[in-house]
Amino acid sequence: MQPTVTAISSSATHDFSKTVRAAITLRTGTGVEGDAHRGETVRHRSRVARDPSAPNLRQVHLIHSELFTRLAAAGHQVRPGDLGENVTTRGVELLDLPTGTQLLLGADALIEITGLRNPCRQIDAFQPGLLKEVVSRDAAGELIRLAGVMAVVLADGVVRPGDPIEVRLPAEPHHRLIPV
Template sequence: MAERSLGAGGTGTGGVVTAVSSNGTYSFTKPNRESITLLTGLGVEGDVHAGVTVRHRSRVAQDPTQPNLRQVHLIHEELFTELAEQGHQVRPGDLGENVTTRGIDLLALPTGALLRFGDGGAVVEVTGLRNPCLQIDAFQEGLLKRVVGRDPGTGEIVRKAGVMSVVREGGTVRPGDAVHVELPAPPHRPLERV
């Protein structure tokens, strides 16, 4: 695998964790923590979405035996700045993410990219894009259309609410940890909703 840090706008600079969040009960938002522990093949220790099989209630209702490709949710902090410019105040953990990053274009990563966090040994593999639902509008009215829209040039759906991943190597993740990206061998597959 080639190693590369995908900075904002593809500048090649490294990224950083700005916040970590988890919640042991189902709720839209997740409180910030001093650290989270990632468990190999499961997700965030103590988080309601940790598990080998799906944990999101809508997916459990469809087929509870599906593999959990949404063990760890990551959002780029730059989204919050963009949303603030559109009148929405969103803070880390508000959209239910586990890891908030800065300086990495998460949405541009290919399927299978690995993210290594600090010196704690934790590694996640990106599985796809978060597909936000109407709960986002219950959190803040009109927010869904800000994080899901259509590309004016192509008409294709654009999802901005972060990426989902699975834990490949367990470890601790803290705010301030560096994030290093390892890309899979080409050809790269663009992220799809999971």
Template sequence: MTDQIGSVVAVSARPGHNFSKPVRDAVTLIEGLGVEGDAHLGRTVKHRSRVAVDPSQPNLRQVHLISVELLEEMAGLGFDLAAGDLGENILVRGLDLIDLPRGTRLQIGGTAEIEVTGLRNPCRQIENFRPGLLKPMIGRDAQGRAVLKTGIMGVVLKGGEVRAGDAVVAILPPEPHVRLERV
């Protein structure tokens, strides 16, 4: 696997813990914290189920990215999804996000950089949002392992503004690569 280049399709953020997030002209990534004005901003975990277990654990879910190709795949199954509907902060085109190894660095636009920490866990909120949508969000690979298609999570290494049209360069870590798992 070699470095890859994609592009930002849309950006979204929301201060409250709602499932979907409105599309914005731009979002600002803040080093070590996440997306300015988003409910998941912070050094410690903000996802409500994880806070209930241990509110002091590090926030490995500062930024959520999904590929527009996933939305297109779901449209082919009859699910009409738009940018921000699944709660992602950055919707990208042209990158196979799910197959990126842990530790991949995503350079976005002029200055922003995210380190990929893991996969988003598909949850019942997806089913509540669109009945029947959860099942196709979990596939199987050639070895029969579950493939979680609901995007990837990362932490902000370098801050900066991100907007639609920005390039996204995926810089892979040294081998051996470690497959993404739920975070």
């Protein structure tokens, strides 16, 4: 199956969910044009409070649409943009990609995966019980985070639903994703 963009979303305000759009424009080094999280330095409120000069490693948030199917089986109705992602994908195992993987979205937009999204309690305000569905522990007691990945923009481009995704793995050794 060809990896594909299934939906794109953005929001000019710091709301939990984002509005589904017909297209978004990614800007090198800053993120999604018109999105509240766009910038060279951190824009997520909790991170700004800690260090407003820190680099923004969370310019673009991606979630695999396969997560929505899993959540539906647990009784949750989640649609693209609901969890605050900018890009919803199908056919690419986002959570299994190593740090530094590049994704070409459509013809021109190039992003680099920086790490995992670490969901917070706000997710339970959106739908009670959802946090335990996207954060759990494995047999060894390690946290498993399912709420998508974060990326930075390496090259400008317009992204639309239906655009193909090309996965470009970094040179080995590969490093597993950690929260950013």
